[in-house]
Every structure is written in C-alpha cells, then in structure tokens.
Amino acid sequence: METSRGRIEEGTGPLVGTLPFSETEFRRRLDNTRRAMAARDLAAFISFTPENIYYLTGHDTPGY
Known part of the structure; x- marks a missing residue:
C-alpha cells in the first residue's frame, strides 16, 4: 500500500495455526x-483490547 509517508508492505503469507472460525470469515x-481504515484514510491499526484482537485474529491473549 502506498501512503503519503511511503510504502507499507502487507503480509501475504499463509495463516499460522488453527483459527476458531473459517478462513473465509477471517478474510x-x-x-x-x-x-473502515481506508474510509478514514488510516494506514495503520493497533488494538490493545483482548476482545478486538480475538475478533480480528482469533488469537486468545493471556489477558482475556
């Protein structure tokens, strides 16, 4: 992705591990x-809340 600050490389590798939902749902x-990020002209997303991390990635954080 090209931004006003430069190019950002996007991950395109395979999923690691088993998701608690289908790959279609993950995508x-x-x-x-x-x-949603593009609509707000955002180039990065950072989440600290376990609920949002789990929703987006399926990763069950230790704090959840």
Missing part, C-alpha cells in the same frame, strides 16, 4: 477492517 473480518 471477511480483515477486509471489513481494511475498508
């Missing part, structure tokens, strides 16, 4: 997040 959530 849908990721696409929705990217669309």
